[in-house]
Every structure is written in structure tokens, then in C-alpha cells.
């Protein structure tokens with residue numbers, strides 16, 4: 221399937237249409253505040269004023285032309301001044317319950333069926349299960365390490381699909397790499413042992429060429445694996461999942477048409493970005509919290525958007541938080557951070573402590589501005605914007621548009637207001653809007669509602685160290701780049717009949733992944749194995765403040781990973797232990813998890829003896 225080819229002609233003109241708009245954080249025309257039962261209108265107004273003070277304090281990094289007085293004035297009903305209305309978090313964050321969307325389904329020895337279905341509401345595609353009289357939509361699965369999972373995928377869609385178990389150590393037959401597709405009305409039985417450490421893994425479709433559409437439209441879910449180490453940590457920290465441990469699935473959508481996936485040529489090259497930031501399928505989400513420590517299990521389920529995650533208190537100060545785990549489970553030791561990049565498909569396990577916030581106050585989970593480094597065409601792009609080295613530090617500015625929408629801009633770029641960006645509002649035939657990667661935006665508001673009790677100290681050791689095996693052979697180079705309208709690995713695009721990477725039986729390899737300067741950030745995902753990041757070299761300037769050791773690594777490199785973000789111009793060394801317990805040769809994949817890049821062919825088969 222090669223419908224995603226980006227023609228060179230279009231690619232060459234694309235820099236003229238660079239889409240550096242921003243995330244809309246304002247109210248939208250015609251909407252009235254949807255207050256829930258817990259919040260009074262006064263609460264809402266108080267929270268709104270706090271957000272305004274927060275914004276006025278320059279919390280998002282730059283001078284805001286908006287005056288507090290102007291912003292806080294009340295417009296008459298129907299004439300609300302959208303130019304000056306700030307971000308509002310008025311929807312309670314969806315939390316997984318005992319059924320329904322993201323409902324928690326604890327696996328046991330019984331087989332379950334996951335039905336790939338089309339729905340009339342959002343998400344428009346989902347995997348549903350019916351167990352003991354309860355219906356689950358994209359269930360949050362919980363399994364113990366060592367469990368045998370038996371899952372029947374039944375495809376009721378009119379197109380092929382297959383489910384990939386992201387991060388799990390499984391054989392090719394169970395990996396869902398797309399070699400076997402489940403056609404309409406077809407079914408497939410997965411059966412595998414959960415060999416992985418405790419951690420947050422996930423499942424999502426992987427039919428080559430249609431992965432992006434199916435994931436974006438909502439066909440994915442979480443898989444939590446538990447083990448003794450995990451349970452010990454919960455005891456030590458008095459963590460109760462569902463109470464002070466919550467999953468946060470970050471994803472962006474195009475507001476108004478959240479189920480429509482219709483990428484332009486530009487989207488296929490850069491990735492499909494929405495203008496609206498969601499958490500757990502909730503737009504403008506807030507979470508009521510106690511003034512104590514919370515654990516958040518974060519997945520970036522966006523097709524293409526990278527988050528530069530940070531926490532702000534209501535005075536606009538950056539609040540440190542604690543990284544305790546990555547894709548493949550707990551770190552050896554907790555790590556205090558002020559921000560972390562989370563690329564598509566990456567997971568982070570973090571502790572955020574609200575105990576310093578007074579009852580009635582709030583904090584924000586935000587994505588800070590960064591340079592998205594879409595620099596695949598340096599000659600053309602260079603004419604339109606300064607070099608990435610010169611604008612590595614990203615400031616943001618609030619900017620009021622002629623269409624009355626209030627946006628946040630990444631000020632590192634010229635504001636090109638193309639039809640593509642602003643054409644959709646009010647015109648149903650216009651293409652959906654998008655907002656550039658790297659735009660600052662608030663993700664989730666935490667409202668501190670109750671005082672917290674004294675809490676246990678953080679243990680200095682979270683998990684037993686797992687030695688990183690020595691390499692058994694030569695370093696294997698992989699180069700990421702763009703040519704002839706396609707994103708490529710080692711100048712190749714995906715060919716299901718070619719296996720360019722062959723790993724010898726019982727090999728432990730070092731992979732040197734180098735991303736060209738004229739490139740984009742690529743979130744490289746390897747199926748079947750967790751790996752370690754050994755070092756980063758020639759990283760962009762904006763990574764500098766995040767580097768934690770002499771090997772150029774950032775905090776999220778200190779744990780086990782299955783997905784790693786490689787910036788333009790950067791070189792990363794990985795150590796991968798390819799020893800596996802399965803009989804015979806296995807076929808896995810290495811690919812970019814920017815799903816538009818993946819569907820466009822930025823993927824290679826890997827044979828492991």
C-alpha cells in the first residue's frame with residue numbers, strides 16, 4: 221500500500237506552507253461553560269481569575285500583551301469576547317472505571333475477545349470487550365508478569381487490522397507486526413506469556429498504511445503489567461491505583477471533527493497534529509486532587525505530537541516532579557526533573573507532589589514551547605525561518621487573531637496564517653485545523669481541593685538493577701533521513717518482502733542511530749525488545765538543560781525503553797540484547813512512531829535468529 225507517497229513537487233513547495241500556528245486554548249464560539257456538579261459558578265470564576273493571574277505572570281514563558289483588566293472583564297451573554305478569554309479547564313478528567321471507555325479489565329486465565337468496531341460516537345473506532353455482563357471500550361488491561369494472555373481479536377471493520385502489543389516481549393506471531401492482517405469479519409487468537417517487567421505498555425493497530433488512521437480514531441488501550449517490585453513500591457508509597465495513581469493518555473485532536481482523519485500532503489510529511497489537547501479523551505480537563513503526592517502513568521498516544529512536559533504552580537513557577545519509570549518499567553532510583561520530552565508512544569511514570577499548594581489553589585500540567593525542528597528541507601526552510609541553533613530557546617506569546625480566536629504561539633517561528641491553519645472555523649467544507657508541534661499549551665489543571673496527610677518518604681531505590689549486557693559484535697549504523705519525498709531508514713522504505721536487518725542468534729548489539737541535520741525528530745520504536753540508551757551526541761541546544769550525565773543522556777534515557785526520540789543532527793547509541801526464548805527466527809520491526817512517517821514507510825523489518 222503506497223498511497224502515502226509525498227510527491228517531490230509538493231514536498232518542495234511545502235516549506236511555503238509551514239504550519240506554525242498554535243494550540244487553541246480559548247473558549248470556542250457558541251459554547252457555554254459546561255459546569256459539572258462539583259463546581260459552582262463562583263468556583264469557575266475564581267479558577268478563571270487564577271488562570272489569568274497565572275498567564276499574566278508570564279507562566280508560559282513570554283510577555284503577554286493581554287492585560288489582566290481587559291481579560292477579566294465580563295462580556296454580555298452572546299457577545300463574549302473570545303479574544304481575551306483565557307484557557308479554561310471545565311471538564312472533569314475521564315478516569316478509567318469498572319466498565320465503559322478505558323474501563324479496567326483485570327486479566328485472568330480466561331480468554332477474552334476484543335472486537336474492532338466502528339462507533340457512532342467518539343472514539344469512532346475502538347476495541348471493545350464484553351466480560352461478565354460489563355462492556356469495555358478500549359479496556360485498560362491489567363496483567364501480572366508471568367500471566368498467559370489469551371485474546372481473540374475479532375474484526376468487524378470493513379478494512380483489515382491487527383493489534384500490536386507495544387513494548388511486550390512476544391514472538392512474531394503475537395507481535396502484530398502486520399505480516400498477518402485480520403480482514404473484515406476475520407479473527408485472530410493471540411496467546412502469549414507476559415514476560416515484561418511491571419510497567420505501562422499499550423496495544424494499538426499496526427496494519428501498514430492504515431495504522432495512523434486507526435490509532436487516531438481511537439482504537440488503542442493501555443496494558444499495565446504488575447510484579448513484586450511494583451507492589452512493593454505501592455506499599456512503600458501508599459499508592460492506590462485509581463486514587464493517587466492515575467493514567468494520563470495524552471493526545472491531540474482536531475476540534476469539531478475529532479473522528480476525521482484526512483491528512484494533507486503536509487500532514488503526511490510532518491505528522492497529523494490537532495489543535496486541541498486531550499487527556500484520557502477529555503478536552504479542557506481538570507482533576508480535583510488532595511494536597512499530596514500523586515503518581516501519573518503517562519502515555520503519549522498522539523500520532524505525531526511531542527510534549528515537553530512540565531508542571532507549573534499557580535504563581536507560574538516551574539515545579540519539579542519525579543521521574544520513576546520509563547517505557548520498560550521502574551528506574552533504579554527516582555530522578556527529580558523540571559521537564560521531560562515525551563514523544564509519541566513513549567511512556568513516563570511520574571510523581572507530582574501537590575502538598576505545597578494551598579487548598580483552593582491549582583497547578584498545571586503543561587507542554588512547554590520547543591523548537592519542533594522540522595528541518596527536512598534546509599534550503600527552502602532556511603529562507604523562511606532562522607536556523608534551529610539560533611532559536612533553540614523557545615518563547616511564547618499570546619497572539620490574537622483576526623478570526624477572534626486566541627492562540628498560543630511558539631514565538632520561534634514566523635506566524636504563517638495559511639488557509640490550512642485557519643480555514644476551518646465556520647466553514648464545514650474547509651479542512652480541519654492543526655497546530656504546530658512545539659506550541660506551548662496547558663494540558664491538564666489540577667485543582668487542590670483537600671489537605672493531604674503526612675506521606676511516606678520516597679525510597680532511594682525503586683528497582684533492582686538489571687545489568688546491561690556487553691555487545692557481541694560490531695556497531696550497527698542506522699541513518700534517518702528524507703529523500704525522494706519519503707522518510708527513510710538507511711535510505712530504505714518499508715518493503716514487507718525485504719529484511720535489511722539480520723541479527724544473529726543470541727547477539728547483543730549496539731545500534732548507532734544518526735538523524736540527519738536536514739530531518740525531523742523521529743521517535744524510533746523497536747518491536748519485541750526493551751533496550752538501553754548508552755549515549756547521545758550532537759544533540760540540539762534545546763536538549764542541553766535536560767542532559768543529566770556526561771554521556772549526553774536525558775532523564776528518560778536512564779530506564780528501559782522501547783521508543784526513543786532522535787532529534788535532527790543527533791546520534792544515539794542503543795544497547796539491545798536480542799536473546800529471546802522463542803523457537804526459530806523471529807521477525808520484528810524498527811520504525812518511527814510518528815504514525816504518518818511509519819505509514820509512509822519509515823520502517824524496516826528486523827530478523828532475529
Ligand SMILES: [Cu+2]
Pocket residue numbers: 707740741742743812813814817818822
Ligand atoms: Cu519520524
